[in-house]
Amino acid sequence: MTTLDTAPVAAPAAAPARAVRVWRTLRSSRAAVIGLSVVAVHVLIALLAPLLTTYDPIANSADEALLGPSRQHWAGTDQYGRDVLARVLYGGRYALGVSVTATLLTVALGTVIGCAAALRGGRFDDVLGRILDAVLSVPAILTLLVVVTALGTGPSVIVLAIAVVYVPQVVRVVRGAALAVVPQDYVTAARARGEGTWAILRREILPNITDVVCVEFAMRASWVVLLISSLSFLGFGADPPTPDWGLMVAENRTAITVVPMASLAPIIALATLVVGLNLAADGLSKAWGVDRIREGS
């Protein structure tokens, strides 16, 4: 939803210690383990979709339209006679593909800009802060609609649109985290050694805010999945017959009383993926002491 300022404290850490810490985190946080496993299952299903079903998620079959669950079609069929389960399984490919790309781009851009702002400070930081505030004050849905109507539908446009909406929020969070690192001795030392901004960023700052960035990634991903499905639902997202979960709900929601599974199945898929991502974000932030809830929304 929105972003609150935050200033989590990150301790400097060496590489081997970090690996140990990650392992310990994962062992200690049940939520993170469950969340990450749910996401992993989704990834596996998406990758193996062609092996898990013999049905074509796109081909029409008029004789089998609007069937309830049966031995042949575990989740029934939709009004084109397409197997709902096959569409849900393949739908993961689209949902994960687009949202992971979008989240990666968003978090990467946001991290670089956020760190740069923290490191450079001064006027650059001030101006950036003002611009981000202004961008944040414009309703996200408007930004999305403008980008999508300006550039047309398609996965790459959606990725771009999401980046435009979420980068400012990531910048704020990352900047907050980086600000805690910048005054540390080792950064000052690096500066004294005359290292460039980019080098300091990469060697000194980034390793120390990995946890914030990871939590940010998991949390952002959960919103991106939701946002993409909302866009599809409004008719600004994926083009039919793409097996996209949001689109499936939009296509089948009027028929929910006749073939409930046709809309329930994609909802379940969508919700479990988002729950998984949320749990992972929760678990990781708790284990790492990142104030997730304040960051959240």
Add this chain to the structure above:
Amino acid sequence: MPDIHHPGRRSVLAAGAAGAASLGASWLLTGCTGAASAPVLPVAARQGTPDRGGTLRIARPPASDAETLDPAGALSAYEYLGALYNRLVRIGRDGALAPDLAESWEPDDQARTWTFRLRKGVTFHDGRAFTAADAAYTLRHILDKRTASPQAAVLAPLVDPARLRTPDDHTLVVPLKTPNAEFPSLLTHYNCYVVPDGSARSIGRTGIGTGPFKLESFAPAGPGRVTAYKDHWQGRPVLDAITFFTVADMSARSNALLAGQVDLLSQTNLDFATARVIAASDRATIARVENAQWYVLPMLTTEKPFTDVRVRQAMKLAYDPEHVVKVALQGAGTAGWDNPVPPSDPAHISAHPEHDPEKARHLLKKAGHEGLAVDLYTSSYDPVFTPMALAYQDSARRAGIRVRVRTAAADSYYTQIWMKKPLMATYWYTGRPVDQLFTQVFRGGSSYNETAWSDKDFDALLDRARRETDDTRRRELYGEAQTFVVDKGGAITPMFADRLVGVSRKVRGYAEHGFEFDYLGIGLKGA
């Protein structure tokens, strides 16, 4: 005739359980049983005599903020027109012309001058008597450039507004510039509703006509209300009033019907899945208007690759219309075989080239477009667009044509996509007489020529046909015109669909065919 969809189990259960529980349970049960049984839809609304009085609530899509009540205008609020106005001539149930405000009409022996004898004792809503001056004014109003009426393109080559004659109050004489044996059929169009003499400036707001209802309120793309006109020449309508609401989203519209907030969905051809949901509900059911929707995938013949007639032919041969009817309509319609004249029209010819993906492939190869990839635009404007597009895509794949279905916004579909994108999905109401149809949609230069197809030989053929006074010969010429369009034109016409109209179970006396809607007889029972 009772509706045939439910096998009785549901009603037994509903009787057994009480109140709210039964509603919830029946909803769940239809969810389960509906899945296994073969899809069956009722064919008509409930029959029987309606109670006198009552208010019918109709939900319609908002056409545009620019819509008016001027029937001659381009963006008219269609639902209001039939309630507020009459035409000189309308189309009867059998597809033939029927008298409306004109009691009879006859041509001279060359079909060059037409004389209409007008009905007596007809009054407008403001009390004025209807005379030949009003009828003549209506034609002049349509032909007036400032009106920008779409029907002007059809009538202007025929009618000179200065030469209309009204020898007495109840006779209108229309001399034509060129002979036309089908002229009265052109006056059945919805742009030709009769308005009072001299009303051009006000008619868009006042809606004063001779129809069974008079206007109480109207807001463009908003709600409105009409009330019974007691002095209507055919007698008072059954209803006291009709309230119109506008709902943009199709599923919101059907939800309003399911929740009992409205009684009828106009301009809404329900897709098969929604139709089944409505038919299975306690409050509403489905009425079918046979072959009332004429679906088209127009190829813009001015845009590549459709400038090449071989590509157009390949696009038509590549797909199987029967497959489209099956997938998109679940059989509730008739395959069109790219002939725009509906099977119910007396002039319809049934001969057509067979579905032949191999030949399509061959034609594309010759045209240098092997493995053709095209974008096909659809929108949620009409719920059958996307199913039709997907079915076409699926079927044309066998000819090696790759179709990418793209969704465009419903609100701006007819300003941004129609007649702008090379390939898109659209529909017309059937019920246009054959000459009107060809002149309006296929003749070179017409404002509704959605394929921008312009062929001098075809236009000459039309001219010959409309001049021909011998009925049999004229029908043959219109048959030739159909073959011409199927062979060379830019319109892919996969199917004629039954219009699946959502109506409340309380509605009685519902009758609709083509553009014609019976506002006089429709009513409610036990409302």
Add this chain to the structure above:
Amino acid sequence: MLSFVARRIAAALGTLLLASVLVFLAVQALPGDVATQVLGKDATPDAVAALRGQLGLDRPAWERYIDWAGGALHGDFGTSLVSGKAVGGEVASYLGNSALIALVTVLFAVTGSIVLGVLAGLYRDRWPDHLISTASLVGMSVPEFVVATVLVLCFSVALPWFPAVVLYGPEASVGQLLPAVWLPALSLAIVMAAYIVRMARTSVIDVMASDYVTTARLKGLSTWRVVTRHALPSALLPTLHVIALNVAWLVGGVAVVENVFNYPGVGKLLLSSVQNRDLPVIQAVALVSAVVYVTCNLAADLGAMALNPKLRTRGRTR
């Protein structure tokens, strides 16, 4: 302290100015010439040129921006390209309708989630906490259109308690809209509450573990008093901020939900004006939302300062 308030207000105004520039630029980027759009099928080159002149589209962008921003300061947002009515009045009536939903949503969300959040915090790691936490997790994970669709099926179709759609236009009276407000507001509140619950829970846990609560308990204060005196206020404070920040989200969420319910609100206006390229309306809606967003944030900041003595003295770190 006063200077802090002044600084905050100045910053808010600066943000608004920048936002107005961004909005203006973004809207100019929309494809499709407005003149062609307005004229539709009758767009001859002459007519397009004439209309462009009439709309001032042939002037440089910065001039048009100054004109527009100047007018907006006086509440004059131009005329809608589609309906030809004054944009200000049109947006105001839609905005009023949305405000009705927003008000009910916030009421539902805040009362519901504070109660649940405090409960979860008090019963930390016991079954009420698990139940509430799981429910809020699910609430966060389900898109609002799903919630809205399910609510319509249950409470308007199966049980005819509420209208499924709104049949009136933007001029509808509050009385006409009131029956239709509950379901859209509930759908939004469920999604929004999911976030607030988690927030309130954490705050309560923090407070209950704090020294002064321990002291209060040792002094023999009843649990009820501890909750009302300490837990509730501490849950309210951060919630205030979440609500303010959610105003921006509400506009987006409202667009989806208003679409499902055909509710004549600002989200629906935004959707249709983007589709119709009604630029003056888009700009006005965006600017008004920015004003609302900035104002709410400012109010929340100042409110938080008033409520929290620590913040009052220290000022806020940005």
